[in-house]
Amino acid sequence: MNDVSRISRRIALCSVMETIVHCAPISRASIAKQTGLSKQTISEIARQLEEEGWIRETGRTSGHVGRTAVTYDIVPDRAVIAAVDLGGTKVRAAIADLSCQVLSDVEEPTDKRGGHHVVAQIARLCRQAAAQEGLDFSKVRLAVIGVPGAPESATGRVLMAPNIPGWDSIDVTAALSQELGVESIVENDVNLAARGEHWIGAGADCDDLVLIALGTGIGGGVMVGGELVRGVSNAAGELGFLPFGSDPFEPQSLHMGALERSLGSEGIAERYKELSGRTADVKAIFDAAADGDKEATKTLDETARLLARAVASVAAITNPAKVILSGSIGVRSELVERVHALLPLCFPRPVSVEASALGSKGALIGAAAVGLASLHAALWTAGMQGATIALPSAAIMRERGVAA
């Protein structure tokens, strides 16, 4: 027997697993109803899954007419993944299990020495996170690492990550895989944040969205049809290089993009200085504006105009249902509200603009989402073209008490 004839079992198995992940605990009869497969097919598959340790009996139904049913549940720690959010100042790691719970979040300041030190730090944090849940690290099958910068898939290097010295010259993916002993996926952190919001955050209700992260710099995560857009060199969503805000043809705009120069935190501070003559960091400018400082208010207005233009740009190109603002600066309601007011003045179509729901956990949750989807795919769909096991919906996750 070759590929094709076993494929129906594969499909059946996937749809059973998906149903259990979504609806556990659930009886075999219910699975049969949901999947449309016959009861004895379900029984066969359930027997196999139980033998292999993926699921187990957890109880029985009661209280309604008819025979009680045995209910099955995922064995959550049969396989887990590690999710990591590497920032310029701190690293966070978490473990996510097969039932899609995100567990044991640990955190540390980023090792300033960069290079292999950070690789080792990540590996240590992952082990620590696993240990904290009482899990043997061998249960970890995959690590997803969100990084600020553009991972280059061919070489494993991470380009444009100024806060992590040395990562543009070592094969980070290989080093991490080696250090952890499992496959690792390195992905841009803003992309992951978008994936996170799409799973259980502000974008859970739409498959076409863009997340704009505004902090020290500006970045974007683009999703089309529920899939992340990575681009040919993992550089999609580099909104900092949108050619307006400052003169895009000035040579410096090749290093720090035209928009980033005027919309990044430095640019905002500079604008305030130009208007008022005073030096202040972004937080101080927000405070000053709240206290009625004219120039600070003007600075925020100007900033929001640029942000609105950035939103208009992505809306013009990918026409998303929603644009999510995130990052320490992007989530400020002063900005979000200004964008609400300004966007209709420069873009004719309605675009829903919202602040991030997951905040600083976005990238970590996104890493979990990517990792779990990838794990499911590796374990069960096994190369079936187009077949995927959807993650449980935001509604289900809320029900299970996973707060954002």
Place this chain on the structure above:
Amino acid sequence: MNDVSRISRRIALCSVMETIVHCAPISRASIAKQTGLSKQTISEIARQLEEEGWIRETGRTSGHVGRTAVTYDIVPDRAVIAAVDLGGTKVRAAIADLSCQVLSDVEEPTDKRGGHHVVAQIARLCRQAAAQEGLDFSKVRLAVIGVPGAPESATGRVLMAPNIPGWDSIDVTAALSQELGVESIVENDVNLAARGEHWIGAGADCDDLVLIALGTGIGGGVMVGGELVRGVSNAAGELGFLPFGSDPFEPQSLHMGALERSLGSEGIAERYKELSGRTADVKAIFDAAADGDKEATKTLDETARLLARAVASVAAITNPAKVILSGSIGVRSELVERVHALLPLCFPRPVSVEASALGSKGALIGAAAVGLASLHAALWTAGMQGATIALPSAAIMRERGVAA
């Protein structure tokens, strides 16, 4: 037997059809080798396909050791589709058959009365194209119509199509389906052009590309991972609304986008007038520049700078492997070369920029591509998630003598 158990046959059938479409004429033994299915499975399926009239014997192999093989081929006119490119000034229609040949291109000036008159005209042209190939119109299964504007899938109206009066208030899709008696798909013409270039044009070697059409106005077709990006309201690629070029917050920018106002043909002519005081249309400006007119040259420089910024914008957001310039103005080498020179000055990553290979036939070929893919899907994949029959590659099509 229900869905699941028949699925392996479905998959086998799809992969046999794909192989025949790609490699016809081909023997059953070769199909078996290519698909990995066993010889007798292929024989069974071939028998069924022949009975249903999809394929037929066309010859026998000879000249090599061993028994001669019977070769099979698609019955090309067993089912065909109609492809239509509706422009503001003319309508073109073509028939494309199952073997993916695009036949019998007919053309007419667009009926200026708009509305149902244009619907009727399209239907007539489609019938005419079929008749020209000696095909009974009942062979046509599907029509794909490229239109300038944004089709609204919910209502079937076509928004923002100023040259076709009335189409923003009638259900065009339904009217066409009714008039033709077959399902019809209405799609933005620039999107289709992108799809066409991706199939057998300048973008045949990459799955992430953006086509920018520069003519009277400016539009974009975005492909990510080999799929068209339509956006939540079919308005992806509305590059005219990129917020630079003119002041995006001027109220008029809500009607004609900021970039379109300065990069559309009117904007170019206006720029020339401002610089030189002379009135000229775009073609005359190109001619004047060729004759050494300083202001005309300056106008083109300015235009190319804006175009380069538009390219930079899409490159920053979706990071395509290639940007294809098309449209009567966009393909001019004077512009393409200037963009080649200017883009590296305002965008740090390499992006391949090329002129369209299909020219004015792009949308028509794209419509054929969309239609054929959809027809294949309807006939054989029949709702199998993720399964697709790929169109024959550009190389195969070239071999068959389909010139761009």
Place this chain on the structure above:
DNA sequence: GATTTGTTCGTCCACGGAACGAATTAAATC
């Protein structure tokens, strides 16, 4: 004779449906 094509035959996987026993609740009767 070597090689390739295409058919026939037997086998095996996998799904579905019917029938049935088991387990439980709801209703009816004593």
Place this chain on the structure above:
DNA sequence: GATTTAATTCGTTCCGTGGACGAACAAATC
């Protein structure tokens, strides 16, 4: 209130069928 009966649901066994594969073999050609 206790007991019997009906209804319902769960899960298994058994059998039929679709469909793929491999082996063997006939046919056709160099």
